[in-house]
Amino acid sequence: MKILAFDTSNKPLSVAVVVDGKVLAHIESTEKKTHSVSLLPDIQDGLQEAGLTVNDIDLIAVAKGPGSYTGVRIAVTVAKTLADTLNKKLVGVSSLKLLAANGDKKHLLVPLMDARNDNAFAGVYVTNRDGRLLTVIADHHTSMANLFETLKQYEPNELEFINATPRLQELIQKQFPEATIIMSENSLPAAGKLAKIAETTKPVKDIDNFIPTYLRLTQAEHDWYAKGNKEDKNVSYVEEI
Known part of the structure; x- marks a missing residue:
């Protein structure tokens, strides 16, 4: 193919x-x-x-x-x-699953995209025997604090955070000092x-x-809805634009 x-x-x-x-x-x-x-x-x-x-x-x-x-x-x-x-x-x-492909197959893989203000796009993946990535926790937008709370159910040394910016690295190390962290420049x-x-x-x-x-x-959509535009009463944002 x-x-x-x-x-x-x-x-x-x-x-x-x-x-x-x-x-x-x-x-x-x-x-x-x-x-x-x-x-x-x-x-x-x-x-x-x-x-x-x-x-x-x-x-x-x-x-x-x-x-x-x-x-x-x-x-x-x-x-x-x-x-x-x-x-x-x-x-x-x-895009998060693609980042997870840079991780160690033995770990619980947590790909990240820094969404600013200590928030991130994140998911959790594992690699099965066939080498395929399986979703453990679906991709979502979250605060790092909420993500850490969710990950407390796992052993810290099993976790591997992928595509961490310096700020995210700082937060992760405070919460899970035993976890593996791959920085953004090493997980393209x-x-x-x-x-x-x-x-x-x-x-x-x-x-x-x-x-x-x-x-x-997006910020534009947020502002549009804040003005009272609702999909159930008016046209959607995409249709409006």
Whole structure:
């Protein structure tokens, strides 16, 4: 199977072309360019490096969030456009699950995305005997305090926190000094791993209605609802915009 995989939900942009489990091209960009400018050229470069065209691709895999609102929208929009126009299969993978793929299979994996003000996007995963990541606690937006309370049921030395910023590291070490922590710079999302996860993930049935996973309202949506706009009485925020 020929897979085109890409992720723009985090600061780095990652693109990979994988054929039958072998990574033929991997492009990662941490330059200070917007993903909207870099993604399509990086996809083109990756396909060229792999000696393929986009028409050769069987499946498109995209990290669907949570993460940067703009970044997630860019990747999902490009993925949907390619899948729809080229009649290709589309798979959306949790951005947190992708981060969990950087962890040690022996640990209880807690991927994080710093959501500021001591909040985070978080999930909890384990790796089964087949090497697949299974969800223990679904992805959610939470305060670190609430997350720690939930994780008290586990042995601290079994926990591995992935993609921690310095602030999150500080909080984790105070609560779980025996836990393993992988910092953000050492746990960059890799599109090659995204392709591997996508191989065992069911494709999207309805491409038109496939949307990013945000897990919380954008500031614009929050302000819109605060003004008295409600989906059950008026048009939805998306329809309004």
